[in-house]
Amino acid sequence: MNTEIWKEPVTISSFDVGASGCLEPTYLMKHLQEAAAKHAIVLGVGFEELKKDNIFWALTHLQVEIERWPLMMEQVTVETWPRNIQKLYTTRDFLVKDKSDNILIRASSAWIMVDISRKRPVRPYDRLQNKPFVPAIMALGDFPTTLNRIPDNIKLTEHRRQVVYSDLDINHHVNNTRYMEWLMDAIDPTNIEITSFNLHFSNEFRKGEAVNIKTGKPNTDTNHLIFEIEHQSTGKTGCSGEIYFKPIQQ
């Protein structure tokens, strides 16, 4: 079996679809990460395997470009492959295709391996040197685009919330898919369609923490929104990102 490119069939369930009537960004992130997790298991570097050495995969960057959001009950295929090792980062790309093999969504991600006991990243090369990387096929660029700091002159809107039980995953951290949900709830995307988003994950959140979600538009003319999700107690950034969108004609 060719395991270089993993192909995961996914039927978009009614629960993957929100008020937009299409797959929601949060649930897209889940499907991408679920496909990545399954592929990692097959490649011998899955959750359970790495856990034996106290090592976990941590997603640091995720860049996504959407051609068309899948509809409820639509059958799509998530294709994913590890692309490269770049210093401490391992890059992994994704394509979501429809039944006619049209590309609906392109994504690129970067991950680090973290030694939980030592609380520091592990160099991935030793564990991954014999794995089937596919550097020649790029879904987007060579590495997820890095984000600029939010310029000081931009007016930011603040939205506050608290980390609750349902935000947590098995590791008792806020699952990264929740950040996109927090952003959606803060901006209320009822009249927009997201055409791309780019996220950078830094400091994790834990239960009970107060969260500041700061959003702003670098240019009032463009459909571009930048945001930072901050730990209220320390001011540290937990997740930063940006989205591009287009208005929906209603």
Next chain:
Amino acid sequence: MNTEIWKEPVTISSFDVGASGCLEPTYLMKHLQEAAAKHAIVLGVGFEELKKDNIFWALTHLQVEIERWPLMMEQVTVETWPRNIQKLYTTRDFLVKDKSDNILIRASSAWIMVDISRKRPVRPYDRLQNKPFVPAIMALGDFPTTLNRIPDNIKLTEHRRQVVYSDLDINHHVNNTRYMEWLMDAIDPTNIEITSFNLHFSNEFRKGEAVNIKTGKPNTDTNHLIFEIEHQSTGKTGCSGEIYFKPIQQ
């Protein structure tokens, strides 16, 4: 193919599992309803089919008893079958079984068909008379147990929240699985394991609405919690329910 009892294989994903390390109630509800929806399609009374006549299925009662919560990556089977027509209600039962065919979870649900244009229930008999009901097999009782009104002498704790974008489903209503999530966030179930829950859904919520979640213990000695989720503006109950649980030894 025998379509009387639908058997849906489900692998518990990392996203179905929360801080408990096991399948979370919210995601159990999703899997039950997803299996029911697929079975309804096969039986010719699925979402798209009924929508042609402006009719929707609405879940009114859900009673669940848990023997053991499935673990992450565990492969289970959701079995479901329509059991009976009882006046305006159609009952549907569920069993969740592990790989060795042990019953992990039993559930019983009641549904009404609602004519959205007329905003009233439709008698289900005409549409369902030739369908393969299985009245002889009961997962729990004959009908989901009805709930008593909360006695006046019980001290209730109030938790407030607002309906946000991510609470909504394709119909722009709060999806019923969210009520269980709201309850989990209100009570913080970190040190308990839910052994059964029983929900009754009445008045739906819409975006921006203020929500009151009232919880209380009928008897301080027992591991039994009752709750009502109220529309703050009208005082109407949107969802009422109860859970039984056991403490987790940590």
